[in-house]
Amino acid sequence: MDWLWQALALVLIIEGIGPLLFPNRWRLYLQQVSQHPSNKLRQLGGVLVVTGLVSLFYLAR
Incomplete structure (x- = not known):
């Protein structure tokens, strides 16, 4: 379960780079x-998910 918290932490870091730097x-x-x-936002969200x-499927193999 630690991997889930690590993944969440990585998402927060990546999401925070934009507002921090620019x-x-x-x-x-x-x-x-x-x-x-x-x-259009819903379609974009679906594509991202x-x-x-x-x-994740291919990286977790």
Whole structure:
């Protein structure tokens, strides 16, 4: 179960790099993303989840 906490910690580190290093660009990016329709955001989320699951499947072998 330690691997789950390690993976979560890695996600937090990666997600925090953008706002830490480029706060103004990050804010602009979030404003642009918030203007997209919900169905496009949902599609993007689905693609990211499927890509992550496939990657995890192959990396965990």
